[in-house]
Amino acid sequence: MxxxxxxxxxxxxxxxxxxxxxxxxxxxxxxxxxxxxxxxxxxxxxxxxxxxxxxxxxxxxxxxxxxxxxxxxxxxxxxxxxxxxxxxxxxxxxxxxxxxxxxxxxxxxxxxxxxxxxxxxxxxxxxxxxxxxxxxxxxxxxxxxxxxxxxxxxxxxxxxxxHADMRMAALMSVIREDRALKSIYLIAQDYSFGQAVLREARRQLGQQRPDVAIVGDELHPVGRVKDFLPYAVKIKASGAQAVLTGNWGNDLTLLVKAAREVGFDGRFYTFYGNALGAPAAIGEAGVGKVVAVADWLPNVPTxxxxxxxxxxxxxxxxxxxxxxxxxxxxxxxxxxxxxxxxxxxxxxxxxxxxxxxxxxxxxxxxxxxxxxxxxxQPLVVGVMERQGAPGVPFDVEGSGYGFRVVREISAEQAAMPSSCKMVRP
The missing domain is CATH 3.40.50.2300 (Response regulator)
Known part of the structure; x- marks a missing residue:
């Protein structure tokens, strides 16, 4: 093609x-x-x-x-x-x-x-x-x-x-316009990627939303936490209006389940909140509140x-x-x-x-x-909505919830400079 x-x-x-x-x-x-x-x-x-x-x-x-x-x-x-x-x-x-x-x-x-x-x-x-x-x-x-x-x-x-900085910039384009947001909790898996996510979140928030208070900044073991309730309790107690996380797989699903159980009703800004059980785990509480960045989403309107x-x-x-x-x-x-x-x-x-x-x-x-x-390549940012809502013909994993595209970022806009000094044969 x-x-x-x-x-x-x-x-x-x-x-x-x-x-x-x-x-x-x-x-x-x-x-x-x-x-x-x-x-x-x-x-x-x-x-x-x-x-x-x-x-x-x-x-x-x-x-x-x-x-x-x-x-x-x-x-x-x-x-x-x-x-x-x-x-x-x-x-x-x-x-x-x-x-x-x-x-x-x-x-x-x-x-x-x-x-x-x-x-x-x-x-x-x-x-x-x-x-x-x-x-x-x-x-x-x-x-x-x-x-x-x-x-x-x-x-x-x-x-x-x-890469993570490109994804973060796409998310930040939405956070930048969320003027009601005043406090945010950062949490990620404790390895190179998770550390990079939190480092870049602090940098970009400082540049683009210095008015937003970071009320939590936490790393946790990868794939070893079976009960995220202690983390969810801290998130709610912090008074955060939103969570930003790079978590993926079961570490994301268990985190959002725990947050729902303790009654956290803020937004989740995620790298991977659009699949692998996360939408079903969040359920109705995620409508209009769970934001995900991706290279593509099923509800891209073409x-x-x-x-x-x-x-x-x-x-x-x-x-x-x-x-x-x-x-x-x-x-x-x-x-x-x-x-x-x-x-x-x-x-x-x-x-x-x-x-x-x-x-x-x-x-x-x-x-x-x-x-x-x-x-x-282009990137998109979507927000979780009920299937059948405007812009959401498709749900995710039979959950009844899908992601409405709220921002399209062209490949040129998503591009970031590189410090690569490649050795070639």
Whole structure:
């Protein structure tokens, strides 16, 4: 799909391409599949996040394979997703990286931990220097610590999500206009990403809303807190009118459940409050109060977006599986495009092709910035409403609540400068 397509043509292509059944996945291709290694939490506290990623990537791969796979110098080949369970641990992630390379995977996919991503970047840098004949590239769909495309930027690493500072700026564009807001509580998971969220929240609040008092500033262990009631009690006792959090997975769901139980009725400004149980956990108390930033939301008001979301729901009809990310689809489209340009998966050629990725799907376009390998794409901010309210045709996870888009941020507006000093082969 290109921008030259008319809206009608683009909508038709979306419907036809996205609805391709999985049974077509191997049609019309030959040769060994190109193995993509998913290194993610597939068991333990964050297994739901890992499985959600696997669904997104599997659907994207099915779509590529349904149209004949990817073109290489030796002919058309399909893509195949190989699952490696890191159990949410950095050491296990390194073991899974070695296993993936030994199995012949030359593309690594990971995202649900910036700490894991940083370890993988370092390990891949060293591996690629030590074993040039088995080099790999790393595609990151969710690890958003800004350092990964700044101080730790790597020729082998590509980030397809907006980093935390970009997401914070999008949220701040809404907070800036909330003139009734006078006090806010900051809480996040105690690791590199959560620390970056709170650091940037303090900086941007100081610049744009110095009148807002920060009445709480707290980090908690990742994935180990089973009872968030003590945290919720402190939030309510602080008198905060709103909470800003980068929490994700069960750490977000349990936090908002606890806040609801203690009667906190303020706003939640979130990075990930739009899925994985959070809307259902908050329930009616979240209407008009839970704000989320994302690269895309199901209620983006275009026919192309609606067709994309309907196709996902057709492929995964169980409402519990409702966690679709357009950026993950764009990532696989970018990979397929780059493999075609590079003629295969030789890592240097593939990385150079990925530096020029320019892909469109469902009416949204994203382009890779070569200087730091940070994907540039539009962002949206949504507020939780009842399904059926104006602007909310779709709910989330069968909860009866969806997110109405209240702010669209263009790729140019979302862009931020980088301090990357990339070493290239």
């Amino acid at each position: 290109t921008e030259r397509f008319s809206r009608r043509t683009l909508l038709g292509a979306t419907l036809a391409g996205l609805a391709a059944p999985a049974a077509w996945a191997q049609a019309g291709t030959g040769g060994e599949p190109i193995r993509l290694a998913l290194i993610e939490s597939l068991s333990g506290a964050f297994a739901n996040t890992g499985e959600a990623v696997a669904r997104n990537l599997s659907w994207a791969i099915e779509r590529v394979n349904a149209r004949g796979g990817v073109q290489t110098a030796t002919g058309a080949r399909t893509l195949a997703l190989e699952r490696f369970d890191n159990k949410g641990q950095t050491e296990e992630s390194l073991a899974m990286l070695r296993a993936a390379i030994d199995k012949g995977c030359r593309v690594v996919l990971q995202g649900n931990s910036s700490a894991v991503a940083a370890v993988l970047i370092d390990a891949i840098n060293k591996h690629n220097e030590r074993e040039p004949e088995r080099r790999v590239v790393f595609l990151n769909y969710s690890a958003v610590d800004p350092i990964l495309t700044n101080e730790l930027c790597s020729f082998w690493h590509f980030r397809f999500d907006a 026919p192309e977006s609606a067709a994309f979301y309907k196709a996902f729901r057709q492929r995964f009809p169980d409402p519990r599986d409702d966690y679709v990310h357009l950026r993950m689809q764009l990532m696989i489209e970018a990979l397929a495009q780059a493999i075609g340009r590079a003629g295969g998966t030789e890592a240097v050629a593939l990385a150079r092709a990925l530096e020029h990725a320019d892909v469109s799907l469902a009416g949204r376009r994203g382009r890779m910035r070569a200087e730091d390998h940070q994907f540039q």
